Each structure stands twice: as C-alpha cells, then as structure tokens.
Amino acid sequence: MASTYPSSDGSVVDRSDLVFLCPVDDVVEGEPLAVEVEGCPPLAVYRIGEQYFVTSNVCTHSYSLLTEGYQEGDQIECAVHGGTFDIRTGEATAFPCQEPLVTYPVTVVDGRIGIPTAGIS
Amino acid sequence: MTANGQVNSGEDFGRFIDLRKGWVDRRIFSDEKIYQRELQQIFARSWNFVAHESQLPRAGDFLTTYMGEDPVIVARQRDQSIKVFINSCPHRGNRVCFADAGNARRFVCNYHGWAFDTAGKLSGMHAEYAYDENDIDKSQTRMQPVAKVAAYKGLVFATFDPDTPSLDDWLGDFRWYLDMLLDNEEGGTEFIGGCIRSEFPANWKFGAENFVGDAYHAGWTHDSGARATTGGIPFPDIDMENSFHSSVNGHGWEFGTEGVGDISLLGSPAVMEYYEKLRPKMADRLGKMRSQIWGSVASVSLFPNISFLPGISTFRIWLPKGPEKFELRTWVIVNKAMPEDLKREITKRVMLTFGPGGLFEMDDGENWSNCTTVNRGEVTRRQLLHYGSGISRRVDDHPILPGTVFRGQYSDANQRLFYERWVDLMEAKSVKDLPQRPEPRMTGRETRELVGVSAL
Numbered sequence: 001m002a003s004t005y006p007s008s009d010g011s012v013v014d015r016s017d018l019v020f021l022c023p024v025d026d027v028v029e030g031e032p033l034a035v036e037v038e039g040c041p042p043l044a045v046y047r048i049g050e051q052y053f054v055t056s057n058v059c060t061h062s063y064s065l066l067t068e069g070y071q072e073g074d075q076i077e078c079a080v081h082g083g084t085f086d087i088r089t090g091e092a093t094a095f096p097c098q099e100p101l102v103t104y105p106v107t108v109v110d111g112r113i114g115i116p117t118a119g120i121s
Numbered sequence: 122m123t124a125n126g127q128v129n130s131g132e133d134f135g136r137f138i139d140l141r142k143g144w145v146d147r148r149i150f151s152d153e154k155i156y157q158r159e160l161q162q163i164f165a166r167s168w169n170f171v172a173h174e175s176q177l178p179r180a181g182d183f184l185t186t187y188m189g190e191d192p193v194i195v196a197r198q199r200d201q202s203i204k205v206f207i208n209s210c211p212h213r214g215n216r217v218c219f220a221d222a223g224n225a226r227r228f229v230c231n232y233h234g235w236a237f238d239t240a241g242k243l244s245g246m247h248a249e250y251a252y253d254e255n256d257i258d259k260s261q262t263r264m265q266p267v268a269k270v271a272a273y274k275g276l277v278f279a280t281f282d283p284d285t286p287s288l289d290d291w292l293g294d295f296r297w298y299l300d301m302l303l304d305n306e307e308g309g310t311e312f313i314g315g316c317i318r319s320e321f322p323a324n325w326k327f328g329a330e331n332f333v334g335d336a337y338h339a340g341w342t343h344d345s346g347a348r349a350t351t352g353g354i355p356f357p358d359i360d361m362e363n364s365f366h367s368s369v370n371g372h373g374w375e376f377g378t379e380g381v382g383d384i385s386l387l388g389s390p391a392v393m394e395y396y397e398k399l400r401p402k403m404a405d406r407l408g409k410m411r412s413q414i415w416g417s418v419a420s421v422s423l424f425p426n427i428s429f430l431p432g433i434s435t436f437r438i439w440l441p442k443g444p445e446k447f448e449l450r451t452w453v454i455v456n457k458a459m460p461e462d463l464k465r466e467i468t469k470r471v472m473l474t475f476g477p478g479g480l481f482e483m484d485d486g487e488n489w490s491n492c493t494t495v496n497r498g499e500v501t502r503r504q505l506l507h508y509g510s511g512i513s514r515r516v517d518d519h520p521i522l523p524g525t526v527f528r529g530q531y532s533d534a535n536q537r538l539f540y541e542r543w544v545d546l547m548e549a550k551s552v553k554d555l556p557q558r559p560e561p562r563m564t565g566r567e568t569r570e571l572v573g574v575s576a577l
Contacts, residue, residue, distance in 0.1 A: 062245045070226060080236045080245035081229055096234065096247060 007116075008051070009105035018107055018114030021045055025111065027052060032076065034067040040120050043104070045113060046087050048074055052106045053087050054115050060092065060099035134158075134547035138540045143509030143533060145540060147496040150324040156444035163425050163546045164189025168271070168278040168291050170427045170438055171195045171205055173452070175275065175311035176222070181239055184222040184316075186450070187440045188279060193267070194218050194228065195277070196239045203272075205279040206241035207265040217264065221316065228264075237264055274303035275310050284553045293561045294523035295369035295423070296568040301415045302431050304569055305403050308457040312436070313464050317451045319477040323489035325426055325447040326543075328439035331485065332420045332428035333373035334366050334535030337510065339418070342488060346480035350388035350473075357382065359418070364530030366511070367522055370558050371424030371542025373535030376431075378410070382418030383432035386481075387470040395463055396432070407569060410521050418530065424542050429454065434467050435475040445493050451475065508533040508540075525559050 003015045021035045022045060029047040034057055036042060044057035044067045057065050059078040069079040075093060077084045083097030090101035104115040137146040137155075149155055169188040172195045176184055183196035185208055192208040194217070210217050210230040217228045217237065227244065229236045234247025241264035246252070267279040271288035273296065278288055285291065292299065303310055321328070331338065339347070340356035347356045364377040384396055396416050404412035416432040429436040437451040453471045455464045475482045496502055511532030519526045527534035542558065549555055 062247060062249045064245055077226070079227065079238075081234060081247065082227060 005107050005109050007105045007107040008053070011105065013105075013107050013114075013116060015109055015114075017117055018109065019117050019120065020109070020112045020114045021054065023112055024052060024108060027113070030071050032067045032071050034065060041102075043115075044076070046071060046076070048087065052108065052113055054104040054106055054113070055085070055087060055090055056102040059083065059097065060101060061097045066101075132548075135544050138537075138544055139505070140537050140541055143507065143512045143537060144505040145508050147502040147504070147506055149543075150326065150493055151444050151497040151502075153444055156441070158547060160189045160441070162549070163543070164441065165191075166280065166282040166285055166546065166552045167425050168280050168285060168288055170276060170423070171270075171279045172203070172277040173275055173310070173312040173436075173454070174203075174272060174277055175457075177203060179224065181224045181226060182222075183218070183220075183225055183239065185218055185220065186438075187448075188267070188281065189441060191281075192216065193279070194241065194264070195279075196225070196241075198240060203270055203277055204240045205267045205270050206263070207267075209264060210235055211243070211262055211264065241266060273299065276303065282552055284551055286552065286555060290557075290564070291370065292372070292423075293369045293557060294563045294568075295372040295374075297411075297523050297563060298367065298369075298374045298421070300407060300568050301411050302421075302429060302454070305407060305411075305415060306399060306456045306458050310454050311457045312452040313455055314453055314468055317477060319449050320442070321447055321449060321486050321490060322445060323447060323486070323493040324444060325439040325441040327489035327492055328437075328447060328449065328485075329422045329424075329426050329428060330536045330539055331489070332430070333368075333422035333539045334375045334420075334532065336364075336375050336418060336420065337531040338485075338488075342484045343481050346474070346484060347386065349480050350386050352388075357418075359530045361529040361531065364417075364528075365516075365522060366527040366530070366532050366534040367524040368535045368538035368558070369524040369561075370555075371539050371545070372422065373539060374419065374421045375530055375532070375535055376414050376419035377417035377530055378413045379418070380413050380416045382416070383430060384416040386474060387433060387467070388473075389466055389470050391463060391466050392470065395459065408521075422535075422539065424539065425546075430475070433471065433475065435471050445497075508537050510534075512537075523562050 004012050007013050027033050027045050027047045033045045035045055042057040044055050046053045057067055059066055061083050064078050064080040066076050070077040074087050075084045076087050081096055084094040085101045086093050090103040092098050092100055107114045137149050171186055172184055177197040180197055180199045183194055185194055193205050194208045195205050197203055208216055208218050212235050213232055215230055215232045217230045227236055227238060236245050238244050243259050243262040267281050268283040270279045273288055344355055366375045384393055400412050419431050422428040426439040434454050435451055436454040440448040442448050453468045455467055474480050511527050511529050511534050514528045516526045516528050545555055
C-alpha cells in the first residue's frame with residue numbers, strides 16, 4: 001500500500017508526515033468548517049468545486065473566526081468588519097484586512113483531509 | 122371659553138382637554154414642553170409601528186425608522202425573529218446605519234469601526250488592541266434594544282417600555298376592525314414598492330386626528346380631488362344614521378356601511394370589480410357587517426401616530442420632528458393574493474391620490490400647517506378649539522360594533538377619544554396602570570371567528 005501522496009502544492013508527502021483534520025464529506029462548499037486539532041492554531045477547511053483548502057481560521061485584522069463569516073467562491077469574508085481573503089492563497093483582498101492568512105497545502109488520503117505536521121507551529 | 126396659565130410638564134394634562142363639553146387647548150399643538158413630554162410619556166411607552174413583515178422576508182433584511190425621535194434599526198434574524206435596536210453606536214453615539222433599507226451581514230460604525238451583528242450586539246472593533254483586558258465587556262456592549270417586539274397579522278410593533286401592556290391588550294377590541302384591512306382574504310397583506318417620505322411644517326397630531334375621525338373635512342377640503350377621480354361627482358352626503366365612529370384605547374375607525382365610497386375615490390374600475398367579487402367571501406370570513414363596512418368612506422388611526430385608509434390602500438406614520446414639524450412615511454398595502462397587475466394598478470392610483478403630489482394629499486398639508494402655526498399666537502391660543510360635533514350621539518351596547526361607538530360619520534367623537542388616550546398616557550406614571558377604554562368584549566379571542574354577531 002502506497003504511503004506517499006500528491007499534495008495541493010505539487011509536492012509529494014508521506015502519510016506519516018500528515019496530521020488529519022476531518023473527512024472530506026464534512027466540508028460543504030460555502031460552509032467552511034472550523035477544526036480544532038491538538039497543537040494546532042484554529043483552522044478553517046474550505047471546499048471550492050472538487051478542491052479543498054485549509055487556512056488559519058483567525059482574521060488577521062481583529063480577532064474573529066473566519067468560519068463565522070461568509071464564503072463566496074474563492075473569497076472568505078470576515079463576519080465582523082467585512083474584510084476578505086483569497087482562500088487559495090491567503091492574500092488579503094478587501095479593507096480592512098492587510099496581513100495575509102497562513103495557508104496549508106492539503107493532501108487527501110482515503111477520504112480524509114491532511115496537512116503537513118511540519119507546517120504547524 | 123379661554124385657556125390660561127403656564128404649561129407645566131409632569132402634572133394635570135386633563136386640563137388641556139374637556140371631553141364632556143368638547144374643547145381642546147391650542148397649546149398642545151406647538152408648546153415645546155408638552156412636545157418633550159409627549160416623547161417621554163407617549164412615544165417612549167407606546168407600541169410604535171416599525172415594519173410590515175413583508176418588508177423583511179429574508180435573514181439580514183433590515184430597514185431604519187424612528188420610534189418618536191429615536192432612530193431604530195429593524196432587522197430579520199437567521200432564526201426568523203425580528204430585532205429592533207437604537208441606531209446609535211454605544212461608543213460615541215454616531216448613527217451606525219445610514220441606509221433606508223437593505224440586506225446586511227453586519228452594521229459597522231463609520232467613526233471607529235465598531236462592528237455589530239444584525240441583532241445589534243458588538244462583535245468586534247477596529248484596532249482592538251486599544252483596549253486592555255478589563256477595559257470593556259464586549260458581551261454586554263450593544264446598540265440599545267427595545268423592550269418588546271410583537272406583530273399583529275403582519276404589522277410589526279415595538280416598545281421601549283417593558284411595562285407596556287401586550288400588543289393584543291393595547292389593540293384590544295380594535296382587532297375586530299383591523300381584521301378588515303389585514304385579514305379580509307386568505308394570505309393577508311403586504312407592502313409593495315418602497316417608502317415615500319415627506320415633511321410637513323405641522324404638529325404630528327393633526328395627521329393622526331384627521332385620520333382617526335375627520336370624515337367631515339373631506340366634502341369641503343377634497344371637493345376638487347373627489348370630482349377629479351369620480352368623473353365630476355362631488356363627495357356624497359353622509360348617511361348619518363348608518364355611519365359611525367368607533368374608538369378603542371384611542372385608536373379610531375370612522376366609517377360608513379355603503380361599501381364603495383373610499384374604493385371609488387381611487388377611480389379604478391378594476392379595483393372596484395376585485396373588491397365586489399371579494400365581498401361575499403369577506404362576509405363568510407368576517408361576517409356581513411364587516412363586509413359592508415369595507416370599502417366605505419372611512420379612515421383610521423392607531424394611537425399614537427399610525428394611520429391608513431381602508432380600500433384606498435395608503436398606510437402611513439406621522440413621525441414627530443419637533444412640535445411644529447412631522448415626517449410622513451407612506452406605503453401601499455395590498456392583499457398578497459391579488460394579481461400582480463392589480464397591485465401595480467393600486468400603487469399607481471394611490472400615488473395619484475395620496476402620494477406627496479396626490480390629488481387629496483396636497484389639500485391636507487396646507488391646512489395642518491396653518492392650524493399649527495396660527496395656534497401658536499400669544500393671544501390666539503387663549504381661545505379653546507371646538508371639538509363638540511356629535512357629542513350626544515353615543516350608542517351604548519351596540520349589538521355588533523365593539524368599542525366606544527358614536528352614530529354619524531361627521532363627528533368629533535374619535536378625535537375626543539384620541540385626546541382622552543393622550544391624557545391617559547401623558548399622566549400615567551406607569552403604563553401598567555393604563556385603563557382599557559372601553560372595557561373589552563373580546564379579550565383572548567381570535568377576532569376573525571366572531572362572525573356569529575354579524576347581522577346589520
């Protein structure tokens with residue numbers, strides 16, 4: 001059984017280097033999922049079409065969980081002030097957000113969403 | 122008779138009204154202290170009309186309006202409830218929402234970026250690091266909510282006072298009358314189009330008292346308008362035997378029983394035809410008498426500042442803006458079940474008659490403005506105003522009609538009883554103590570079912 005898998009950033013990762021967040025079936029487009037994993041900062045998991053993305057769940061402007069906001073296509077809008085980020089790149093795309101979000105490459109293994117253990121601070 | 126003495130807030134307001142003889146003191150229309158007392162005693166404690174449910178169909182839909190002079194946001198929540206809160210930031214007091222209506226995910230203050238959810242609760246601030254841990258309790262910081270929100274058959278009301286009686290008790294037996302507007306057909310009513318706002322240099326009570334009972338002005342003030350919409354026919358003489366004033370808790374409906382007078386003023390055969398087809402069904406639904414009242418020459422006010430013309434379909438509030446100014450806000454109210462083209466036809470006809478430039482609307486404003494400014498005169502105001510029409514025509518224990526009933530549509534009865542309620546509120550220390558005027562017959566009952574008592 002293979003233990004290496006392609007990741008969304010083009011790299012190939014070993015299964016043992018991943019931390020798993022949730023089943024892909026839990027992630028509905030337009031309803032980003034908040035995930036709490038031991039040792040991780042709060043994370044948000046998104047679906048856009050057939051692709052999955054993971055970012056920090058904390059708005060970089062003023063404390064708020066982005067999963068309480070509004071996903072529109074590849075944009076996530078913060079519930080509090082209406083600033084937005086690009087879900088794919090983490091780039092801040094609307095006032096008052098300026099600092100980008102941390103993003104994580106996603107690897108899907110056996111229907112579960114994983115991100116690299118090494119990427120977690 | 123003459124009026125003397127200084128106006129002192131906080132005491133005997135009954136001396137401005139003589140119900141038994143039918144006099145009103147002119148000072149209630151321009152005195153600044155009385156006006157301030159009205160804001161405290163009446164508008165801060167009454168059920169104010171804030172929206173029709175049809176204006177806020179989806180979560181996040183909101184509109185802005187006023188309760189007295191207090192600006193409020195009225196917003197539909199995700200759980201379908203409607204929240205009402207003062208449109209002022211708790212930080213420096215700035216107006217938070219500047220739009221008339223729309224759909225919002227949040228309200229953010231212009232000044233420092235304080236952000237509120239659609240229920241008015243503080244959700245975050247810009248540069249929140251300005252606040253140390255114990256500087257502010259965000260969970261307790263919000264735009265001030267009203268005490269209570271309630272709806273009656275589509276009309277949404279709010280009050281700032283937790284002691285205000287329930288909306289059902291406040292409306293009381295007047296619900297029997299209101300059902301003619303709100304429940305004459307399956308599906309109820311809706312507002313269509315937007316809100317039209319206009320300002321009048323007049324006291325707000327002149328609008329409210331005109332609609333509460335003043336059929337009398339129509340044949341004179343509106344002669345030219347009536348002729349224009351009816352093809353030259355003047356306003357008809359009133360059948361004083363079969364027309365009435367009815368008042369409950371200061372709300373009043375003056376009406377005939379001929380069934381067509383108000384509808385015909387719209388000048389639309391399509392509207393006449395619709396209501397004539399509806400009338401037998403309305404008789405099954407609400408009883409024969411109400412089906413005969415509907416469409417007659419009539420006008421209505423709900424205390425303190427809500428009015429409409431049944432059959433003509435204009436619905437409005439008179440928002441106080443100082444003792445000598447009010448803002449009129451009007452909407453068109455129709456039955457949801459009506460075909461779309463009929464709704465458009467009614468909207469057009471309401472604009473022609475009761476829009477700001479309408480054939481009838483223009484006539485009234487000038488009168489109310491002159492009543493207000495002339496009553497201000499130092500010597501002029503010493504003479505009391507005559508409100509005595511029909512003072513001995515009370516009908517006790519009418520077999521069908523609830524409320525305090527007077528016979529004869531040309532009358533000052535509902536106006537006197539409107540001012541009786543005005544005194545009640547102006548003097549009541551607590552609104553818990555408000556009397557029912559008169560004692561209700563229908564407490565706790567669904568008024569639509571009261572069809573057994575419907576022979577004319």
